[in-house]
Structures are given as structure tokens and as C-alpha cells.
Amino acid sequence: MSAPTRWPLHPPPGELESLSSWLARIAELYRMPVPELVGPNLGVLTEIPDRLDEDAPAELLRALATATAVPLARLKAMTLPGWVPWLFDSFPMPERDGEDTFYSYVRQDSVLLAPGEATRFEATRRRAWRGPWIPETWMDRSCPLCTADPDPHRSWVWTLPLAIGCTIHRRRLLRREELLTAELAGADIVGAPIAEPVATLENYTHQGLTTGSVRLPGRRVHVAVWFRLLRTLLDELSLSTTGLSRASARILTQVWQVAELTPRAGIRIWQPYELLPWTRQEGLLTAAAVAVDLVAQRRLRPRGSLAAVLAPPHAEPVYPGEDPCRTPDSPAARSRILDTRALYRRADYSELFDELARGVRTDPDTARRVLVFLTATDPSPANLDRERDILIRDTGMPPDFVRTRAETETLLILHGHDPGEITRVLTEFSAESPSHRISGPAADLFVPDDLARLRARLDR
């Protein structure tokens, strides 16, 4: 077996693209079938499975990383097992773990219903259940815009009942039979645009898949929390109101009325979401989007343990937008406003606040210094999240201006870097921070320039 060498042509993987789609594109470039491209050519002796996105041999991934310079972690994230533990607890889920997985993933928390209120069922009694988000048979859907490209991309997300639309183009994904019908009728085969409130729900899912966290109206949550929250909500909406408290039954009825859909999406006999036909899953996803929207507007009073993250903390004045007549501040003005003790003097407060807000909005370093100041007495992650969300809401600070160490780590993993290398480079970077005139808690907060520097070091 010869050692794999760098392929001369290797287009980078697309956003959320599956391993099989990317390899098909490369194989097309070399005009050879995928098994030949990755077998003899790469020197991989292991048998290549048909469904690479579910079970890519470790040997193949290692050889691909060498041949294409795409980091191993990025390659893994193009396959379903690469999403353990964020989207799945395990992949594939051992059959004996079915009940435990269902109750820990779906029922540990609650959203609309009071904790522990959901009717108990034996999730795996009637039919085998393969785990959260895994349908009985893989879905065959595609985005006509992603695939219309001369170099068509396919996403692993399309095979799961996770979203109604392509989260990149915000168009409805079409099933093979829909594509065929449209083609035969000579009709336009671009899926219908995804309208609100489903668009917001799917945008949360997209944020989670591409950045590792989701900024909800209440606070930012890790992507693993978002997927568990959404799956719990879908389960609650699939329940009959018989046997629930009157308050919870009212909440479910209200959601279905606003959604203008048949309650429970027409389900008669309860089954886990993954075992339902797509039409029912689509109804449940739509109702989930309606519920999330109603909670965000405070038109619904959810009773669940996770509900608080969906509602805005409390009504406060919102940043009204930039005054186009004002010019940006000079650095001197910024350091003057950062004489932070002045913040708490009543006089000039409003003017100072305006100046400060402009700094926070336009300069990541200012945003970081203000956040460190605001969290000086309580530097806990929860308080940091809270203060940052207030800055985002009230001053218009871009959400990616200041990231914590954990968020930076997650993001770098999503960009495909090796977790061990990331820890080493982050520690090294924080240790150097005094030479950049950054000290104390600020050394563990990262601005976009830091991220670019970290990525450059990791790419070396």
C-alpha cells in the first residue's frame, strides 16, 4: 500500500455538505467512480461502505485528511457519527438503549408542559426506534438551489426530519416524487420560500449547526441544548390533551389553533416523532415554530423547565438604530468613555451611554472591555451570557464580537480543527495576552481578530 499524497485538485467542502456529496464532486473532477477514487488511489484497503455518511471508516478519513488538507474533525462533522454528542447521544444507537435514550433526550426537560407531566409511553414497544432524529428510512429530499449549481452540493441534514427547508436558501426541500412531478409538468422546480414563523425556527437550527450555539430570545444556548429542546417540544405537541392538567391542555390547544392545523397534526396513536410519516412531522415542526413564536411574543405562558430560554427576559427599550449624522469615535474618545466609573454617575449618563454604545457596536475591543467591566463582580458564565445579550439587544453589538473560550473552542471544532490542537493553541494564545495588553478575565474572551489569528496558527 502506498502512502496517500495530496491530490492536486480538492475543492473545499460546502457548508453542511455531506461527505458522500463532497467525494462525488471530487470523483467527478477526476472522472472516476468514488470507490476507485478512495480505494486504490488513496491506498485505503478497508471496504468502502455504500452509505459513507453513516459509517466512514477511520482509515478513509485519515487518508482523506492527508490527500485534501481538510482537517480530520471537519471531515467527521460531514458524517452523522461526527454529530455525537451534539445532535445524537450515540450513533448508531444500540437497540437496547432505546428507552433510556428516549427518556433522557426527549423527556428529561420540558418546554410547554410542567416538568414530568408528559404522558409516559414505551417508546420502542410497537416498532424499532433508531434514536432521536433518525427516521425509519432515510429521507430523500433536496434543495433545487443547492443542486442546481454546476457543482451540486447535498447536505446530510436533508436526510433527517430536522427541518422543512434548506437552511441555507430558506426554501422548502423537495422530495424525489415532488421533483419528478414538477419536472414532468415542466413547472418551476424551486421550492416555496419558508415563511415565518418556521423561518425563525429553522434559522435557530442553522445557527446551531454552523456556529455551535443558538441565540434564543431568553439567552444563548449550546447547540446540544437547542436540539433537545426542539425534540422535547415536538414530543409535547404530539400528545393528547387527555390526561394533562387543564392549564397544559389549554396551552397545546392554543398552539394548534394559532397554527391553523389539526391538533397533534392528526396523529391518533402516539409514536415517537421519528416513526411518523413526513406530513405529520411537517405539521409538528410548523406547530413547534408557532409555539416558539408565541412564547417569544409572550402570548403563551409555557410551564416547562426549558421555557425561560424562549422568552425575552423583560421588556426594555431596544436600540433604535444608528444616527447617520454622527461620525465614528476617535480611539481617544473611546478610552475616555471607558473611564468606567463615570458610567455610574447620573450626570451625563445618557450622553456617555450613547458614546459607549457606539463603541460597543463598532469596535470589538471596546465591546470586550465593556463586557469585562460589566461582569467584574460576577464573572460566572451565566452572568456573562446575560450581560452580553443585554449589550446585543440594547446597543446593537454584533453577536460575534465577543466569544467565550468554550464558544471559540466549539467554533474551531466546527471549522474542522483538531480538539487537542485547539486546546494547546488557545492556552498558548491566552498566555501571550499580556503582550497584547490584555489581562485578567479579558484573556478568556475572544474577538474576531483573535479567531482569525487562532485559525492561522491551527492551519500551520
Ligand SMILES: [Zn+2]
Ligand atoms: Zn439550498
